[in-house]
Amino acid sequence: MRVLVTGATGRVGANMVRRLVTAGADVKAMVLPGDPLRSKLSPFPDIEIVEADLGDQPAIDAACKNVTHVVHLAAQLIRGDTPVDRFYDVNAFGTLRLLEGVVHAGGPIERFVLASSDGTYRPGAPPAVPLTEDAPQEPADYYGTGKLLGELILRNHAAQYDIPFSITRFATVVSPEEAGDMFRLGFWRRVLSWQALGKDCHIWQLFDGQPNLLKILDAQAGEAAGDTAVGLTGPDGAPWTLSLLDVRDAVDGLYLALTEPEAVGHAFNLAASRPTSHDEGAAVIADAYGVPKLMIEMPMAHHLELDIRRARTMLGFEPRCEFRDAISEFGPW
Ligand SMILES: NC(=O)c1ccc[n+]([C@@H]2O[C@H](COP(=O)([O-])OP(=O)(O)OC[C@H]3O[C@@H](n4cnc5c(N)ncnc54)[C@H](O)[C@@H]3O)[C@@H](O)[C@H]2O)c1
Incomplete structure (x- = not known):
């Protein structure tokens, strides 16, 4: 398994690289050119690091060469003064460019996993409690709409080009450092x-x-x-x-979405067990x-609560961490 991980220096990405390396996968980590967080990947001397912005099709095409699996984590998250078009350019069209990169690479892709979000369910006023994957996705904000467009673009490309895909919708991700x-x-x-x-x-x-x-x-x-x-x-x-998702459970869920045959064609909420x-x-x-x-x-x-029964029954996802587990691994404030 040769896996391209986008957003590899991120909160989830660096942990996903660790998860994959531990599982014996061959990892290609995609990072932004000049990424100041690149040193987060220095514990993994055997991985290949490629630089590409999700706006740069030729660089993405190069990153997608000779990979069998993709874990797409790179995204524009919610940050104060982010221009509106950036949410769409990175989260929607960036996903499209990555899928085009996979198509241009020509080799059969065995799995494309997209990290999506509880933000696609209108987090300020969720349509149901708890939210199943079938709840209406009507985000009414730029980030959530960009992530939802990413999901739709993936489904369309998967149908056009027979790409086996899976979508994970994360609850708020908690890392022990934060x-x-x-x-x-x-x-x-x-x-x-x-x-x-x-x-x-x-x-x-x-x-x-x-x-x-x-x-x-x-x-x-x-x-x-x-x-x-x-x-x-x-x-x-x-x-x-609110549902939280420890970053260690997030990468376990992603790994199952990447490797379990049952995951293909489905979206899965990922969150702590309660x-x-x-x-x-x-x-x-x-x-x-x-x-x-x-x-x-x-x-x-x-x-804002996510129902995770689908991930449990179809993927065998069993989250191990509660909020207190993230705290217990962290020093004084
Ligand atoms: N953190 C959360 O609470 C949360 C909740 C739900 C979903 N998600 C999703 O999970 C995924 C990972 O989130 P995270 O918390 O690790 O985010 P993060 O901000 O820590 O990491 C994002 C990564 O994307 C990269 N990136 C940003 N713009 C890019 C571009 N134009 N080209 C290439 N790379 C770019 C950044 O360099 C970084 O490595 C994202 O897709 C996010 O939408 C996160």
Whole structure:
């Protein structure tokens, strides 16, 4: 198995390279030209590294030569001032260019796996709880729509060129290096400040028509320090919930999507075995870092939960990590 991994220096990508190398696969890692994170690949001296931007068809064509499998992780994620067209250029047309690269390479491709997102299910106001893969995908933001277009373009090319494909839709990915930042007062200040972005925020439906949420948070937090463990509740006091996906489970799921015959032609939600409630998330942070815990009431409820039964039954996906496992591998904040 000779696997091209795009986005190989990313949060998921570098872990996927490790997963594949451990499994004995021959890895070609695609990185952006001049990528400052390229040193993340130095623990893997035996892999081949190729430079290509998803906007550069000739470079992509070269990257796609002599590979039997593709794991497509490269993407434009949600970043403050990203120009709108970039989400489509990277996540939709970049996927098209990569598929064209596979076609131009001419060799039979045994599996093309696309990493997609819970963001395709309208994360600010999900159409169902929990979300199965059959839930409507109506994202109404640029990132989610770009990822959904990537899925559609893949399905079209797969049908045109007989490419065996699989799609994984990740919950919010948590890596041990970053998990200690979550469920903190400072973290929620950042998230709620997105309300000021209006419809430029990927979860704008959650904030739409609400009063100033940052003010509500700060009024209840009082003098609490920014590192205080904080979870949010709805007006009935019930904690918000969200599905998380430890990066180690993400790469296990990707590996199954890449290798299991049953995966072909299907999309799979990937998440931890159960959603994390904000009460639990804040308690984990409070215990691990010895900080006080606060629950703060918001005027609305929010639940973004992925149903993973399809991945379990068809792929044998069995996530091993909960939020607390990511924290326990991380040092003090
Ligand atoms: N992180 C999450 O919470 C999350 C949730 C759902 C889905 N996903 C999806 O999972 C995948 C991996 O996400 P991640 O968290 O590792 O992201 P990341 O931002 O850490 O990594 C993205 C990678 O893509 C590369 N990249 C960006 N633009 C590129 C371009 N124009 N050409 C070539 N490479 C480019 C970057 O260099 C980086 O290596 C993405 O497809 C993302 O949409 C992530």
